Amino acid sequence: MATFQAPKGTYDLIPPVSVKYLAVREAIAAPLRNSGYGYIETPGFEDVGLFARGVGESTDIVSKEMYAFETKGGDQLALRPEGTASVLRAALEASLHKKGNLPVKLWYSGSYYRYEKPQAGRYRHFSQVGAEAIGAEDPALDAELIILADQAYRSLGLRNFRILLNSLGDKECRPVYREALQSFLSGLDLDEETVRRAEINPLRVLDDKRRDVQKQLVGAPMLRDYLCDACKAYHEEVRALVTAAGVVFEDDEKLVRGLDYYTRTTFEFVHDGLGSQSAVGGGGRYDGLSEMIGGPALPSVGWALGVDRTVLALEAEGVDLDIPASTSVFAVALGEEARRVLFGKVTELRRAGVAADFSYGGKGLKGSMKDANRSGARFTVVAGERDLAEGVVQLKDMESGEQAPVALADLVATVQARLA
Numbered sequence: 580m581a582t583f584q585a586p587k588g589t590y591d592l593i594p595p596v597s598v599k600y601l602a603v604r605e606a607i608a609a610p611l612r613n614s615g616y617g618y619i620e621t622p623g624f625e626d627v628g629l630f631a632r633g634v635g636e637s638t639d640i641v642s643k644e645m646y647a648f649e650t651k652g653g654d655q656l657a658l659r660p661e662g663t664a665s666v667l668r669a670a671l672e673a674s675l676h677k678k679g680n681l682p683v684k685l686w687y688s689g690s691y692y693r694y695e696k697p698q699a700g701r702y703r704h705f706s707q708v709g710a711e712a713i714g715a716e717d718p719a720l721d722a723e724l725i726i727l728a729d730q731a732y733r734s735l736g737l738r739n740f741r742i743l744l745n746s747l748g749d750k751e752c753r754p755v756y757r758e759a760l761q762s763f764l765s766g767l768d769l770d771e772e773t774v775r776r777a778e779i780n781p782l783r784v785l786d787d788k789r790r791d792v793q794k795q796l797v798g799a800p801m802l803r804d805y806l807c808d809a810c811k812a813y814h815e816e817v818r819a820l821v822t823a824a825g826v827v828f829e830d831d832e833k834l835v836r837g838l839d840y841y842t843r844t845t846f847e848f849v850h851d852g853l854g855s856q857s858a859v860g861g862g863g864r865y866d867g868l869s870e871m872i873g874g875p876a877l878p879s880v881g882w883a884l885g886v887d888r889t890v891l892a893l894e895a896e897g898v899d900l901d902i903p904a905s906t907s908v909f910a911v912a913l914g915e916e917a918r919r920v921l922f923g924k925v926t927e928l929r930r931a932g933v934a935a936d937f938s939y940g941g942k943g944l945k946g947s948m949k950d951a952n953r954s955g956a957r958f959t960v961v962a963g964e965r966d967l968a969e970g971v972v973q974l975k976d977m978e979s980g981e982q983a984p985v986a987l988a989d990l991v992a993t994v995q996a997r998l999a
């Protein structure tokens with residue numbers, strides 16, 4: 580019979596590598612928890628219209644990459660391709676913006692789905708940790724998020740990443756620029772799809788990676804020259820605050836990002852060891868999104884960092900995360916009576932907060948000691964009938980190799996003291 584494999588563009592997280600993913604999620608979450616962000620979880624699927632309206636009908640994410648389907652009940656749903664629209668939808672639905680002080684600061688962690696052409700670093704199922712600060716127009720909030728992402732990457736030991744920063748203007752100045760850009764693009768020799776893109780979302784054309792397109796873009800009007808005074812002042816303040824925090828960034832006037840909801844501040848974190856899928860994270864301000872999905876005006880800013888690509892970046896830099904072995908004590912029982920007693924001790928150790936495991940499956944001493952070694956435990960507890968008759972177990976320190984009997988009744992306290 581045929582066996583099954585993980586679907587194309589997906590992969591499984593399996594020990595021992597899976598601990599790296601947990602560590603990355605934790606490292607990104609820690610500075611957020613420490614900065615007033617509350618945890619939010621939303622469903623893995625939403626009304627397809629939420630993404631069509633929020634992320635944008637003309638974006639690749641919505642037009643090409645969404646896993647959209649109709650349920651038996653006739654609902655049009657989509658697996659979430661990103662988190663921002665869902666988080667804002669949930670915040671509006673729960674009226675969080677009416678309940679307390681703004682901004683409402685939220686963080687999340689989960690799986691996202693895009694029907695992309697799979698390649699290294701680009702998957703159809705991937706994982707993000709994200710943060711959204713909803714309901715305040717304050718450059719310090721944009722700066723806070725950039726600084727926190729930098730802190731998260733640095734706490735993991737990453738060094739070879741760069742922060743790209745841009746402003747996309749607002750509903751006052753962007754339309755003027757859009758028109759100027761469109762008029763410039765209409766004079767170029769572009770293929771049919773790009774011409775269509777120039778009509779729907781001309782800024783995305785700037786992002787086209789193809790050489791022949793980039794060549795023609797020389798001399799294109801730049802948004803920087805069209806920013807209104809308010810957008811300019813806002814952007815300068817973000818830049819000043821990030822700089823004052825000692826966080827280095829590069830101004831990238833071509834950074835547009837692939838989602839339509841952005842206004843003003845946009846940024847991306849890129850890692851130079853990852854080849855073409857170099858964006859390890861990205862985000863920006865989305866002052867109009869709430870109104871786009873039927874809510875009140877709620878200027879907001881956020882980011883999402885890709886967990887998969889962050890792990891790849893760590894590997895590219897050769898960073899070994901300092902992840903301690905999960906088991907502290909491994910118990911090896913020789914004989915039936917010892918099995919019962921030691922199993923009880925393992926339960927006791929666990930209840931006392933000591934990570935403990937047990938040699939299951941009735942293996943002999945040799946096989947069990949192999950398991951003990953593999954577990955990475957600091958201590959092995961071995962007991963046979965003779966030990967039990969004397970009321971002791973043998974406690975072996977796997978680092979020093981020393982072994983000594985310990986009274987059964989003192990085992991938990993002894994282990995706790997030696998681990999402390």
Ligand code: HAM
Nearest residue numbers: 661663701702705858859860861862863881882883885
């Ligand atoms: P995004 O740039 O589409 O932004 O995704 C953020 C990060 O998710 C990327 O930088 C990348 O690391 C990871 N990612 C995206 N697609 C894939 C993929 N196919 N395979 C592996 N990793 C991937 C957003 O999703 C916005 N919601 C960010 C945001 C939050 N903006 C404001 N708030």
